[in-house]
Amino acid sequence: MQTEPSKQKYEQCLRDFVTQVRAIHIDQLERKWITISLLVVGLFVGIITIDAFFHGVNPPSKVETIDSASLHLNKEFAEDNLGVQVDATGAIIIRMVAGRYSFFPKHIDVPAETPLTFRWVSMDVLHGVHIPMTNMSTMIVPGYVAEITTTFPKPGEYPLLCNEFCGLGHNHMWSNISVIAKEDWKAPVKPSVKGGSNNE
Amino acid sequence: MNDAATRKLILSNFWVAFIAFIVACFMGEYQVLERSGFIPALDSPSVYFASVSTHGVLMAFVLTTFFIMGFGYTIATTTLKQPIWNKPLAWGGFWVTLVGVVLAAIPLLTGKASVLYTFYPPMVAPAVFYIGATLLVVGSWVWCAIMLVMFVQWKKANPGQPVPLAMFATAMNALLWLWTSAGVALEVLFQLIPFSLGWIDTIDPGLSRTLFAWTLHPIVYFWLIPAYIAFYVFVPKQAGGFLFSDEMARLAFIVLAVFALPIGFHHLYMDPEQAKGWKLLHGIGTFVVALPTLVTGFTVIASLEIAGRLRGGKGLFGWILSLPWTNTMVLSVILSLLMLIFGGFGGIVNASYAMNAMIHNTAWVPGHFHLIFAGTTVIMYFAIAYYLWPMLVKKPLFSSPMALIQLWTWFIGMSILTTPWHVLGLLGEPRRISSVVYNNLLTLAWKPYEFMMILGGLVLLGSACLFIYILAKTQLNPAAEAYEESIEFAEPIHADESLPEWLNDFKLWNKVIAVLMAISFGYPILQFFFMDTSGSSPWGF
Numbered sequence: 001m002q003t004e005p006s007k008q009k010y011e012q013c014l015r016d017f018v019t020q021v022r023a024i025h026i027d028q029l030e031r032k033w034i035t036i037s038l039l040v041v042g043l044f045v046g047i048i049t050i051d052a053f054f055h056g057v058n059p060p061s062k063v064e065t066i067d068s069a070s071l072h073l074n075k076e077f078a079e080d081n082l083g084v085q086v087d088a089t090g091a092i093i094i095r096m097v098a099g100r101y102s103f104f105p106k107h108i109d110v111p112a113e114t115p116l117t118f119r120w121v122s123m124d125v126l127h128g129v130h131i132p133m134t135n136m137s138t139m140i141v142p143g144y145v146a147e148i149t150t151t152f153p154k155p156g157e158y159p160l161l162c163n164e165f166c167g168l169g170h171n172h173m174w175s176n177i178s179v180i181a182k183e184d185w186k187a188p189v190k191p192s193v194k195g196g197s198n199n200e
Numbered sequence: 201m202n203d204a205a206t207r208k209l210i211l212s213n214f215w216v217a218f219i220a221f222i223v224a225c226f227m228g229e230y231q232v233l234e235r236s237g238f239i240p241a242l243d244s245p246s247v248y249f250a251s252v253s254t255h256g257v258l259m260a261f262v263l264t265t266f267f268i269m270g271f272g273y274t275i276a277t278t279t280l281k282q283p284i285w286n287k288p289l290a291w292g293g294f295w296v297t298l299v300g301v302v303l304a305a306i307p308l309l310t311g312k313a314s315v316l317y318t319f320y321p322p323m324v325a326p327a328v329f330y331i332g333a334t335l336l337v338v339g340s341w342v343w344c345a346i347m348l349v350m351f352v353q354w355k356k357a358n359p360g361q362p363v364p365l366a367m368f369a370t371a372m373n374a375l376l377w378l379w380t381s382a383g384v385a386l387e388v389l390f391q392l393i394p395f396s397l398g399w400i401d402t403i404d405p406g407l408s409r410t411l412f413a414w415t416l417h418p419i420v421y422f423w424l425i426p427a428y429i430a431f432y433v434f435v436p437k438q439a440g441g442f443l444f445s446d447e448m449a450r451l452a453f454i455v456l457a458v459f460a461l462p463i464g465f466h467h468l469y470m471d472p473e474q475a476k477g478w479k480l481l482h483g484i485g486t487f488v489v490a491l492p493t494l495v496t497g498f499t500v501i502a503s504l505e506i507a508g509r510l511r512g513g514k515g516l517f518g519w520i521l522s523l524p525w526t527n528t529m530v531l532s533v534i535l536s537l538l539m540l541i542f543g544g545f546g547g548i549v550n551a552s553y554a555m556n557a558m559i560h561n562t563a564w565v566p567g568h569f570h571l572i573f574a575g576t577t578v579i580m581y582f583a584i585a586y587y588l589w590p591m592l593v594k595k596p597l598f599s600s601p602m603a604l605i606q607l608w609t610w611f612i613g614m615s616i617l618t619t620p621w622h623v624l625g626l627l628g629e630p631r632r633i634s635s636v637v638y639n640n641l642l643t644l645a646w647k648p649y650e651f652m653m654i655l656g657g658l659v660l661l662g663s664a665c666l667f668i669y670i671l672a673k674t675q676l677n678p679a680a681e682a683y684e685e686s687i688e689f690a691e692p693i694h695a696d697e698s699l700p701e702w703l704n705d706f707k708l709w710n711k712v713i714a715v716l717m718a719i720s721f722g723y724p725i726l727q728f729f730f731m732d733t734s735g736s737s738p739w740g741f
Contacts, residue, residue, distance in 0.1 A: 020700040037494040059469040061476035067734035132628020135557040142736045146472035163561035163630035168245045
């Protein structure tokens with residue numbers, strides 16, 4: 001019994017609002033322009049939403065926590081587990097640690113035209129990493145695992161650059177990645193790296 | 201604005217803003233020089249990052265906040281024809297804000313707070329830096345309170361009357377700023393200050409970044425709204441025409457303020473601590489907030505066309521030539537709109553997260569916000585200053601041709617500076633580096649663009665000095681006769697007789713903002729208290 005009056009009141013409110021909106025003076029030209037604006041914005045939003053829901057185009061957003069202060073005791077990111085690995089399903093997983101002022105391991109080889117899943121963690125402060133000319137880009141926030149899957153179309157030597165201010169040595173924070181033609185690439189038999197390998 | 205005491209208050213706010221601006225301009229030019237590596241003697245990361253931190257704080261917090269406070273007092277007293285409510289309180293706000301600036305400046309200038317203006321925990325600066333930043337914000341809240349009280353008092357005294365458009369937008373901006381600054385205030389009060397003083401051992405950078413993202417988008421609308429006010433209420437009159445639509449202007453300001461707030465996650469697209477659904481939601485909101493800007497572009501250009509045709513302009517584009525290009529306000533709006541169009545395209549790229557992945561944290565981003573803030577917005581700050589200065593000091597502008605040269609050189613300098621900056625981003629150069637030491641062939645392609653940026657910076661520095669010179673000369677020149685003109689506001693083609701309450705007040709919109717903020721930030725903030733997170737201990741830089 002009590003809902004009826006409040007529903008009526010709500011409907012009355014809405015009706016008043018619509019009448020008032022209609023009463024606003026909007027020029028014919030202005031109406032056309034607003035329609036065009038709405039269509040343009042709708043198109044952009046539509047493309048992004050369809051890509052997100054049907055094509056899996058999403059930013060790196062795996063809300064996964066980790067204790068950045070004890071990575072050395074953490075099995076997944078222990079030193080001899082870093083770098084490129086092929087898991088049981090054949091997927092390529094690359095585990096990387098960012099710390100002042102480098103990315104570890106300092107050099108990795110990956111195949112072109114193959115989906116690669118990067119898992120990045122920080123051992124100290126905030127970092128960010130991108131590989132120029134590719135869409136491999138993510139922030140590396142201490143306390144969280146940044147996971148991103150991407151494919152590199154072209155073989156070549158690429159730098160990995162730190163793109164977030166992480167201290168006065170920030171300029172020097174970078175390392176290398178070699179993208180190798182798919183047919184020439186061999187999966188590492190053992191976890192790829194022990195200690196630093198070739199640096200430059 | 202006619203009594204000397206009010207003018208003194210307004211001028212004091214403006215002068216703090218513009219002194220911060222000129223100091224920061226010198227730092228900007230030093231930074232492009234240092235970063236290019238052409239002068240090896242300049243190379244010093246510690247000086248560079250101290251400079252970047254100071255440049256950011258001066259331009260984004262000091263120039264804007266003081267300018268907006270001075271402009272708000274001007275608008276409130278002239279449109280409402282009332283004296284400032286509680287002038288001692290207004291001076292109190294001014295001094296609190298200024299003390300905050302000085303407190304923050306000491307560690308910044310001595311290189312002890314090089315954590316950049318976005319703070320970056322778990323890196324930590326001395327507590328005095330965060331306390332200074334807090335006072336700066338608290339001082340500006342005093343201004344917000346005065347604007348809202350004057351708005352409410354006027355409405356009570358004039359029931360049913362439409363609040364003058366300029367004051368409506370100014371009060372909306374005060375409300376926007378209260379909501380906006382709450383995010384960073386929470387971060388500073390509950391995380392950074394206790395962390396810096398050692399009261400808490402660890403900090404969750406994920407939560408800090410989420411709270412800062414709350415502030416990071418609407419803050420640019422806080423800076424932009426005075427420019428939009430000038431677009432709507434000064435430009436049509438100065439061009440010799442009428443405002444195309446008063447109601448649409450109000451709607452644009454409302455949508456701008458309401459949708460600027462719940463969309464901050466486009467700054468976190470590449471962050472791991474927020475899930476993709478929230479990023480999509482904020483991404484859609486980001487596109488919605490493009491709508492009021494599209495409407496503003498239309499209304500301003502339509503108002504200019506009316507003026508051009510009234511002045512005898514004919515043909516499809518002939519009216520553009522018959523606009524008064526030698527009027528500083530009209531020239532500024534034309535240059536401002538040009539920069540807004542290009543900056544707007546860049547903004548669409550940033551908002552679309554698949555494209556954002558290519559440019560995130562690259563040189564593209566500072567290129568974008570210099571174009572849209574230092575270009576579009578600050579050129580309107582210049583125009584407003586040139587327009588108000590003669591009335592504030594009661595003397596005619598020192599030199600109108602010089603002012604026109606200053607505006608043109610600012611536009612040209614900004615184009616030369618920001619175009620290569622965008623290109624550098626597409627070529628993969630990270631932002632926030634003090635020199636290029638990567639041993640990689642790619643970096644060779646960056647050099648010519650860095651050289652162009654030095655030239656752009658030089659032109660801008662010259663233009664900025666000229667701006668300060670004109671203002672100082674206007675004020676210090678002995679005046680032959682008193683300057684007696686007063687502010688003229690543009691009249692709309694259709695005057696509002698009466699407005700529905702929701703176009704004349706923001707009680708409703710305040711509630712809408714509260715609901716939208718609860719939806720878009722409620723869970724994303726609360727999740728940090730339910731997740732099994734491990735905080736970070738403090739780090740120096």
